[in-house]
Amino acid sequence: DTAVSQTPKYLVTQMGNDKSIKCEQNLGHDTMYWYKQDSKKFLKIMFSYNNKELIINETVPNRFSPKSPDKAHLNLHINSLELGDSAVYFCASSPFGGLQETQYFGPGTRLLVL
Amino acid sequence: ILNVEQSPQSLHVQEGDSTNFTCSFPSSNFYALHWYRWETAKSPEALFVMTLNGDEKKKGRISATLNTKEGYSYLYIKGSQPEDSATYLCAPPAGGYNKLIFGAGTRLAVHP
Numbered sequence: 001d002t003a004v005s006q007t008p009k010y011l012v013t014q015m016g017n018d019k020s021i022k023c024e025q026n027l028g029h030d031t032m033y034w035y036k037q038d039s040k041k042f043l044k045i046m047f048s049y050n051n052k053e054l055i056i057n058e059t060v061p062n063r064f065s066p067k068s069p070d071k072a073h074l075n076l077h078i079n080s081l082e083l084g085d086s087a088v089y090f091c092a093s094s095p096f097g098g099l100q101e102t103q104y105f106g107p108g109t110r111l112l113v114l
Numbered sequence: 115i116l117n118v119e120q121s122p123q124s125l126h127v128q129e130g131d132s133t134n135f136t137c138s139f140p141s142s143n144f145y146a147l148h149w150y151r152w153e154t155a156k157s158p159e160a161l162f163v164m165t166l167n168g169d170e171k172k173k174g175r176i177s178a179t180l181n182t183k184e185g186y187s188y189l190y191i192k193g194s195q196p197e198d199s200a201t202y203l204c205a206p207p208a209g210g211y212n213k214l215i216f217g218a219g220t221r222l223a224v225h226p
Binding site: 004031033040041042043044045048050055056058090094097098099100101102103104105106107108 | 145146148156157158159160163165203205207209211212213214215216218219
C-alpha cells in the first residue's frame with residue numbers, strides 16, 4: 001500500500017491553464033505539506049495543513065491555493081499557470097506536525113508548463 | 115530564515131570506501147535535525163531525526179552525529195555500495211511547526 005500518493009505523476013499543460021494536483025495519505029496523519037523542488041533543485045515548503053486547518057503559508061503566489069477536504073487529502077490548485085511554475089511538487093505528511101516527527105513524502109508530480 | 119549548508123556538494127567514491135559529509139545549521143533555537151536520502155526520480159526517504167547534542171544514530175552502514183552547540187551534523191557511510199548513490203539532505207525545522215528547511219544536499223555517487 002502506498003503511504004502518500006499523488007496524482008497525476010506527470011502533468012504537461014499550456015501557460016494560462018488552471019490545474020490541480022491531488023495528494024492522499026493513508027497513514028492516519030493529521031498534518032500534510034506541499035513542497036516545491038525549484039530550478040536549483042532545492043526542496044522548499046509551500047503550505048502545511050493540520051487537520052484541515054492551514055498552518056504554514058509561505059511566500060507563494062496567490063495563484064496557488066491548497067485545499068484540504070479532510071485530513072487524509074491535501075490538494076494543490078494552480079490558476080493561470082506560468083512557465084516558472086514548472087517544477088516537481090511533493091506532498092508529505094507527518095503525525096501531528098511536531099518538530100521531531102519524520103515527514104513521509106509522496107512520489108512527486110512533475111509539472112511542465114509550455 | 116535559517117541558513118543550512120551542506121558540504122561537499124558532490125562526492126564520487128569507489129565501492130567499499132567509507133565517506134562522510136557535513137550539515138551546518140544555526141545553533142541558536144535548535145529543535146531537531148532531519149536527515150533524508152533522496153534517490154533520483156524517487157521521493158525523499160527519512161534516515162534519522164537527531165534531537166540531542168551528542169546524539170549518535172545508526173541504520174545499517176549509515177550513521178550520524180550531532181553537535182548542537184556548534185551547529186553541525188555529520189553523516190557517515192561505511193563501506194559504500196553503488197545502491198548508496200543518492201542525494202543526502204539535512205533539514206532543521208524552522209520552529210513553530212515542522213517547516214523543514216532543506217539544505218542543497220550532498221550528491222553521492224558510488225562507483226563499482
